[in-house]
Amino acid sequence: MSRWDDAALTAAFAHRLRHQEPLSRHSTFHVGGPADLFLTTHTAAELETAVCLAGAAGIPVRVLGSGANILPADAGVRGLVIRNVSRRFLLEADGNRVTVESGMVLPVLARRTARAGLAGLTWGCGVPGTVGGAVANNAGCYGAAVSDHLLSVRTVNAAGEVREWTADALRFRYRGSPFKGKAGEEPAIKAAILAATFTLQPGDAQTLLAQVARWLEQRAATQPLDHPSAGSFFKNPDGDFAGRLIETAGLKGLTHGEAQVSTKHANFFINQGHASATDLYLLAREVRQAVEQRTGIRLEREVELIGAWDDAEDR
Ligand SMILES: Cc1cc2nc3c(=O)[nH]c(=O)nc-3n(C[C@H](O)[C@H](O)[C@H](O)COP(=O)(O)OP(=O)(O)OC[C@H]3O[C@@H](n4cnc5c(N)ncnc54)[C@H](O)[C@@H]3O)c2cc1C
Known part of the structure; x- marks a missing residue:
């Protein structure tokens, strides 16, 4: 019941x-x-x-x-x-504008737009998330982010109000947006993202697809894709890389239960088999403390704690 x-x-x-x-x-x-x-x-x-x-x-x-x-x-x-998992894809009449339902996954969107000769979202080929998650997180890589080509977002809130937001009206930040609260805070806009529209530039399909292949190869060489993870655990601090700070602190390979700081990429924490969420949380806490002690820099989580984390001291 x-x-x-x-x-x-x-x-x-x-x-x-x-x-x-x-x-x-x-x-x-x-x-x-x-x-x-x-x-x-x-x-x-x-x-x-x-x-x-x-x-x-x-x-x-x-x-x-x-x-x-x-x-x-x-x-x-x-x-x-x-x-x-809503995944409708609509290439609009002007040829440069794409509207997708928010459950469309970025790797598929990256390939479909590349194949259509549209540049701007190919960086998403190796980011295993949906458009909704990417907008909420302002996901990105290789110097690009979702907000760069976003034209508008359609949302619905708990009162049932459907609203169209122009991207200009939304304050995006590095790995953040009004749809995602900072640690322990409510988001500025509490709503579900239904769809997003992007404006892209014409490009050469073969060149874009070749770029996709290069990026995927690079990821496979540098990221522990054979283990469960959530990508980079911490955001990069201004002018530095969280992975570099963690590696320099000698923390690669550190474990807590079956959670481990990847030996391949220090900002990826992996589940070696039967890790609990608490194992991962405690591992991250230890990493954060060690880096702060060594450098004075307090790393900010990119991965979001969700649910009943009542005991966590820094939700
Ligand atoms: C191997 C690997 C590599 C990665 N590489 C990158 C990278 O290069 N760059 C990068 O930025 N990220 C990367 N990530 C992290 C992740 O893929 C992205 O953050 C992605 O955008 C998350 O999307 P998601 O659909 O999984 O979101 P979820 O994890 O499901 O949700 C994340 C947040 O978005 C909210 N949300 C999700 N959908 C909606 C919606 N429709 N409406 C409102 N809120 C919503 C959730 O409530 C939550 O707050 C990587 C992850 C992995 C595992």
Whole structure:
């Protein structure tokens, strides 16, 4: 029996609404306890409906994409977790504008736009997340970020209000946006991202696809892609690299339980098999303390703690 009034969600989604779903199945770290309620939405319309119904019933909602930038608590997440796999792709009539539903994954978007001879999103070829997660996190690499080519974002909030935001009206920062709160804080805009529109530049498809291949090769050579991780755990501090600071502090290979600082890339923390979320959290805390003691620089998490982390001293 759920502690939430999930009658309307059950009526709309029937057997698709799950109870006590382990989030270890939905985080790239393969860790995390149960979500009270869990639903996979396949279209932007379904996502909108789920957010509205949960909002009307007073059920807190957390929307996830690929779970590639989160550390869900071992104690799980209260309320409804939505896994968003809405993936419609629309190349608009002017030929340079692309609108996608927010569950579209960046590697697919990168290839589709490259193949269409459109430059601007190819850097996403090796970033295993959705457009919604990428907008919330202002994901990026190789000097580019999602906000660079973003024209607008469509959202829905718990009151059911659908709104179109121009990118200019949203304050993006390095690995941050109004849709993602800083550690322990609520986001400035509490809403689910339904879709995003990008304006891209004409480019040569063969050149763009060759660039994709080079970037993927480079990632395979420098990142521990054979183990569960969430990419870079900490943000790069101004003028430096978190990985360099961690490596110089001699922390590569450090373990806590089955969580390890990768020996291949010091800012990647990996699950060696049966790590818990707490193992990863404690490993990261130890790394942060060691780097701070050595350099005076306090690393800021890029990976977001979600759910019931009541004991964490720095949510
Ligand atoms: C091997 C590896 C390499 C990586 N490399 C990079 C890299 O080069 N650059 C980089 O920036 N990141 C990188 N990442 C991290 C990750 O892929 C990105 O941050 C990605 O954008 C996360 O997207 P997601 O869909 O998985 O988001 P999730 O982890 O599911 O969610 C992240 C945040 O976004 C919110 N969110 C997700 N979808 C929505 C939505 N529709 N509406 C509102 N909020 C939403 C969530 O609530 C949460 O707050 C890497 C990760 C891995 C595992």
